[in-house]
Amino acid sequence: MTDNVFRTDVRAFLAESLTPEIKRAGELMTSVFADFDATMDWHKTLYAKGWVAPDWPQEHGGTGWTLSQRYIFQEECKLANAPALFAMGLQMLGPMLIRYGTAEQKAYYLPRMLSGEDVWCQGYSEPGAGSDLASLMTAAVRDGDDYIINGSKIWTSYAQHSNKIFCLVRTSKEGKPQAGISFILVDMDAKGLSVEPIVGLDGTVEQCQVYFDDVRVPAANLVGAENQGWDVAKSLLEFERGGHNFTIDHKKQMAKIDLQASTQLSADGGLWKDNPVFQAKLADVAVDALALEFTELRVKGAFVAGGNAGALSSLIKVMGTEIGQRFNELSVEMMAEHTFVKQLDALLPGFDGEAIGPSCGLTTMAEYINNRAATIYGGSAEIQRDIIAKRVLHL
Amino acid sequence: MFIEYSEEQNMLRDSAERYLRDNYSFDSRQTAVKQASGFDADQWQTFAELGWLAMTFKEEFDGFGGGALETMILCEQFGKYLVLEPYLESVVLVGGLVEAGAQPTVKEQYLAGLIAGELQGAFGYLEEAGVADPTYVQTTAEASADGFVLNGKKTVVLNGPEADSFVISARTGAAEKGPSSGISLFFVSKDTPGLSLKNYKTYDGRSASELQLENVAVMSEALVGELNNGFAIATPVFSRAILAVCAEAVGAMDALLTATVDYTKQRKQFGQSISEFQVLRHRMVDMFMEIELTRSLLMATAWKLDNNAADAEQCVAALKAKVGKAGRYVSHNAVQLHGGIGTTDEFSVGHYFKRLAAIGVMFGSRDSHLSRYSTLSARLSS
Numbered sequence: 001m002t003d004n005v006f007r008t009d010v011r012a013f014l015a016e017s018l019t020p021e022i023k024r025a026g027e028l029m030t031s032v033f034a035d036f037d038a039t040m041d042w043h044k045t046l047y048a049k050g051w052v053a054p055d056w057p058q059e060h061g062g063t064g065w066t067l068s069q070r071y072i073f074q075e076e077c078k079l080a081n082a083p084a085l086f087a088m089g090l091q092m093l094g095p096m097l098i099r100y101g102t103a104e105q106k107a108y109y110l111p112r113m114l115s116g117e118d119v120w121c122q123g124y125s126e127p128g129a130g131s132d133l134a135s136l137m138t139a140a141v142r143d144g145d146d147y148i149i150n151g152s153k154i155w156t157s158y159a160q161h162s163n164k165i166f167c168l169v170r171t172s173k174e175g176k177p178q179a180g181i182s183f184i185l186v187d188m189d190a191k192g193l194s195v196e197p198i199v200g201l202d203g204t205v206e207q208c209q210v211y212f213d214d215v216r217v218p219a220a221n222l223v224g225a226e227n228q229g230w231d232v233a234k235s236l237l238e239f240e241r242g243g244h245n246f247t248i249d250h251k252k253q254m255a256k257i258d259l260q261a262s263t264q265l266s267a268d269g270g271l272w273k274d275n276p277v278f279q280a281k282l283a284d285v286a287v288d289a290l291a292l293e294f295t296e297l298r299v300k301g302a303f304v305a306g307g308n309a310g311a312l313s314s315l316i317k318v319m320g321t322e323i324g325q326r327f328n329e330l331s332v333e334m335m336a337e338h339t340f341v342k343q344l345d346a347l348l349p350g351f352d353g354e355a356i357g358p359s360c361g362l363t364t365m366a367e368y369i370n371n372r373a374a375t376i377y378g379g380s381a382e383i384q385r386d387i388i389a390k391r392v393l394h395l
Numbered sequence: 396m397f398i399e400y401s402e403e404q405n406m407l408r409d410s411a412e413r414y415l416r417d418n419y420s421f422d423s424r425q426t427a428v429k430q431a432s433g434f435d436a437d438q439w440q441t442f443a444e445l446g447w448l449a450m451t452f453k454e455e456f457d458g459f460g461g462g463a464l465e466t467m468i469l470c471e472q473f474g475k476y477l478v479l480e481p482y483l484e485s486v487v488l489v490g491g492l493v494e495a496g497a498q499p500t501v502k503e504q505y506l507a508g509l510i511a512g513e514l515q516g517a518f519g520y521l522e523e524a525g526v527a528d529p530t531y532v533q534t535t536a537e538a539s540a541d542g543f544v545l546n547g548k549k550t551v552v553l554n555g556p557e558a559d560s561f562v563i564s565a566r567t568g569a570a571e572k573g574p575s576s577g578i579s580l581f582f583v584s585k586d587t588p589g590l591s592l593k594n595y596k597t598y599d600g601r602s603a604s605e606l607q608l609e610n611v612a613v614m615s616e617a618l619v620g621e622l623n624n625g626f627a628i629a630t631p632v633f634s635r636a637i638l639a640v641c642a643e644a645v646g647a648m649d650a651l652l653t654a655t656v657d658y659t660k661q662r663k664q665f666g667q668s669i670s671e672f673q674v675l676r677h678r679m680v681d682m683f684m685e686i687e688l689t690r691s692l693l694m695a696t697a698w699k700l701d702n703n704a705a706d707a708e709q710c711v712a713a714l715k716a717k718v719g720k721a722g723r724y725v726s727h728n729a730v731q732l733h734g735g736i737g738t739t740d741e742f743s744v745g746h747y748f749k750r751l752a753a754i755g756v757m758f759g760s761r762d763s764h765l766s767r768y769s770t771l772s773a774r775l776s777s
Contacts, residue, residue, distance in 0.1 A: 130734050132664035155735045199740035201749060202598070207735075267527045267763035269574065277762050329723070332752065333760050336526045337551040340597040340753060356595060356605055357523060357550065365598050369749065372730050373738045380734065382674060 006065075007072050014080045017045050025349040026081035030366035031373075033206055034083030036161045038349050042083050043116045052114055053090050060098055060106070061114045067300055071245070078248045079255070086158065089113045089120035093166050100183075100224045100232050109185070123153035123167035123186070123210060124233070130155075131383050133168070134177040134230065138212060140169035140184060145219050147171075147184065149212040155377065159195050159208035163188050172227050183229035185221040192216070202366040203344055246320025247293040253327040254289070257282065259360045260334045272334050285326045292319050311391040314384040321374035321381065328368040335361035339368070398694050404468060407450070407461075411472040414445065419476045421743045424600075427479055432557050433602035434479040443512025448486055452494055456506045463700035466635060467642040467693060474646025477746055479600060481517075484554035485509060487639045489516025491632040492562045492580060496620030501582050505560060517558035519549035519606050520629070526550060527763070529564070529633070530574040530626070534608060536565035536581060542614040543567075545581060545589075548607050555604025556594040560584050563608070568623045575626035580619040587611050599749040633758055634711045638697055640754045641718045645693050647747045647754075648686045648721065651729035654744055655679060658733055669732075678728050685721040692717050706775060712768040719761030722751040 001009075018026075022045075025038030033039075046052040054070045056062035065073065078084070094113055097105060112118040129136040138151025149169055159165065165186050172180030186193065192215040197205040224232045261273035261282070272278050296316060299309045309316070332339050338361040346355040346362060355362055375381040389395040400408070419438070427435040442448055450465045452458025459465075466487065473482060486509065493505050493516075508514030525531025534547025545565050552561070561583045568577035583590060589611040592604040620628040656679055659670035669675055692714045699707040726748040730737035737744045755761070 125735070128663075130664065135664070201738055201740060201745040203740065207739075265525045265527060265531065267759060268766075269525070269528060269531070277766070281762075325727075332756065333762070334527075336756050336760065337521055338523075338526055339756060340551055340553075340599070340603060342596045342598045356593065365752070368752065369598065369745075370738075372727065372748070373735075375731060376734050376738065381731070382672075385674075 003068055003072060006069050007076060010073055010076045011080075013049065013051075014076060014082065017049070018042075018080060018082055021349050022083065023081050026078075026083040028347050028349060028363060029083065030202060030204075030347065030363045031206060031370040032084060033086070033158060035349050036158065039083040039086060040116055040119070043085050046085070047115055052085070052116075053094060055091070056094060057098065060094075060110050067303060071300070074245055075248050075251075078252055086119065088122050088157065088162075088166075089118065092122060093120050096232060096235055097223065099235065102220075104220070105185075105223065118164050119158070119162045120164045120166060121156050121159045121162035121188075121208075121210075123156055123165045125155045126152060127154050127209075131380055133233075134181070136168055136170060136181065138167065138169050140171050140182060140217070142171075142219065143216075146216045147219055147222075149184075149186070149215040149217060151212050153210045153212075154198075154207075156195075156208045156210050157206055159188070159210050160197055160205060165210065166223070168229055168233055171229075178230040180227055181229040181233070182226050183223045183232040184217060185223065186215065186217050190215050190217065201369045201372075203342065204366075206370075244317075244320070245296060246316060246324065247289070247296050249320070249324060250289040250292070250327065253324065253331075254286065256360065257327060257330055257334070260331060260364075263358065263360060264334050266334075278330075278334075282330060285323060285330065288319065288326075289323050292316065292323060295319075311388050314379075314387040314391075317379065318375075318381050318384045318388075321371075324374060325371055328364075328371050331361075331364045332368050335364045339365035398464075398698050400464070404464060407465060408468045408472070410445065411447070411469055412475075414441075415472055415476040415478065419478065421477070421746075424477055424479060428600040431602075433596065433600065434481065434557075438478075439480045440512045442480060442482070443510065447482075448512060449510040451486070452490065452506060452510065456494065456502065457510055458506075463635060463638055463697040466639050467697040470639045470642035471646040471693075474643030474648075474750075475650045477647065477650075477743070477750060481515060481554040481557065481601075483636060483639055483643075484518065484558070485514075485516045487636050488518040488632060489558075489560065489562050491635055492518065492619055492628060493582065495628040495632065496580070496625075497582055498616040498618070500616060501619075505582070508559075514559045515554060515557045516560050516562065517552050517554040517604070519552040519555070519561050519563040521550050521552075522548065523550045527760070528574075529629075530570075530578065532564050532566045532578050534563065534565040536567050536579060538567075539612065542612060542617060543581060545583070545608045545611040545613065548605065550605055552604045552606050553597070553601060555592055555606065556602045558585060561590075561606070562619055563606070564625060564629070575630075577623050578625050579622050580625035580629065581613055582617045582619050583608075583611060583613055587613065597753070599753045600746065634700065634708065637711050637715050637758050638693070638700060640757055641689070641693055641696075641714050644718045644722050644751055644754045645686065645690050647751055648682075648689070648725040651725055651744060651747050652679065652682050652686060655682070655729045655732050662734075675732060678732065682725045682728055685724050689714075689717050689721045706771075709768060709771040709775060712764040712771060715759060716761045716764040716768060719755045719764070722755050726751040 022038050022042045025035040053061050054063045054065050058064040126136050140147040140149045167184050168181050169184055170180055171182040192213040194211045196209045198207040200206055264272050266272045266275045299312050338357040341356050345351055449458045450461040454460045490509055493502055520529050522531055536543040536545045563581050563583050564578055566577055567579040570577045589609045591607045594604045597603050660668050662669050696710040696714045699710050729744050730748050733744050736742045
């Protein structure tokens, strides 16, 4: 099948399967997470079609698509305003379980992940261990066939909606900090586990702190060997970084900016799109976005040739997030005082009232605020630059 | 030009600093944010008792005769403590417009109530289709037998929900002599029939309204400033308002730098305080330099406004443009260096960031002030 035929098929499927409510949830995204219920509805639609995990090997439920087809699918979904599926299970834990999990773990967890029966969150960061993740202190102590876990995880996205959490825990204090870490799967309804929501700057809850107070977990839930969790986690961080296409996000941002620029007036009384200063500023960011698009294509070419992204994935994370933030700033400038209006109810896909201000500015301030976190999570911009300094420049 | 503060000005700064430090904690501020009014009425009353609301009005209206320097001194402290109370809207904007151009009865009544802490105001000057341009005015005021009848809509009217009175811009004639000609200002009480409000909160924790005016009839005494030339008084009031929000920005940036320096010293990763990483140290030094450059522009602009200097307006444009850039740099990096906690509602850093984002937008973007700056510079040098 040629890529063009494939693209037509994907478009046809999206046109018939994206309900207005699901699409609305995609349009109203103000961060990497869309409305929970709408996203899970979309997850189930894709599952029924067999398209929920295109990146997985076919024997575990993948689609068997080429890299190019997978990219087309992602692009079409995003441009049609389909909500992004939650990455913690499908993008992060899934590939890692396929690589490191036991046969029993794969047989049990993978189908539940595909169907959406299990919703996963990621327990990595701790109040005292952020950029320096290896210093984590949440302890798992062996007790017969179980581990007993004590400690706390923070910045756990959508923990309030999840029924499972994968965690890095300390199982040894010997040797280097990385050498005493294990990777374990935990039921969120286990006794002693509690979740406290963290309200974000836009007034909504995406992050949580998760507390473990003598939480008993079967030792069979360990992924990889005891004290080998760091290697497992490192592979997962590669999935987290390599699995994201910033170009598609940027195209969606640019489409929004085009709409704003062709409907809103600047201070000189003309449309923003005709304002030469604005044109120059937009072009400046757009050229960087284009250069990043070709960089992403280069990296994909390397994947096809059997290589890997290496430290270029750090470059892509730094530039991808920083370019996205610059687009946010342009939108705020154009929407001006309209961005002040806080109307969280109008950001829910089921809202049927009348929103205040132009609809193209509804999400602008929340996107700008929330996207500041993009250069912090998943390895901060500073940590990524350190990686490039060490691995590429050998400094 | 060398600014030397008078003894009174030093006292004003010290007393504002001391009062807010002792009585305006971040936690109590957050409690006030959650109230319907969006601020603490007791605080507003205390501001009145401390004389802050009277500070910049002429003595004939029972004010203390202060000027731009006093506005700057107070607003810088308001920025440092993220003060929510609507000083900008009630005193600088509506108070400034009323003092400059309202009829004697309106002047007496509003200013006395304002200074006593009993009345609040809001300035409705933006419209949805042209929010970047205050001269975009479609709201109309037609002359009637004994006054005017207003029709139209105003958007993002800050402090609208709490205001007892509004100043509203409306078109009374065509824009024959430039974009701001043909626009007049009117003083409208909240209870005037035909005026309706849709209230909401803003992202930076304040309140605002959409205003609808349907055959709102006012007496001819409601006119503020000249007919068809409301911008003659609005322009200097906007300049004072720009100075006020820029002073607030400097106070907010100071607070962010202090918080960031303290946090990076205390936060340990990789076995050391993260303040020891050179890349973060230099970032904080750059934040410091941005703040100090902005502060210099701020002080000079206040002084020039008070002394009617020829280049005062040029400095106002330079200041607002500089605050747009510095506010972003300082707030973005304060959040970045705090990491995750900088993005939470619980911690103050993110709230300073949101206030600076709003200030960056208010009264014209950085770009519009840069272009104003070049136009004014060309005019001065020719």
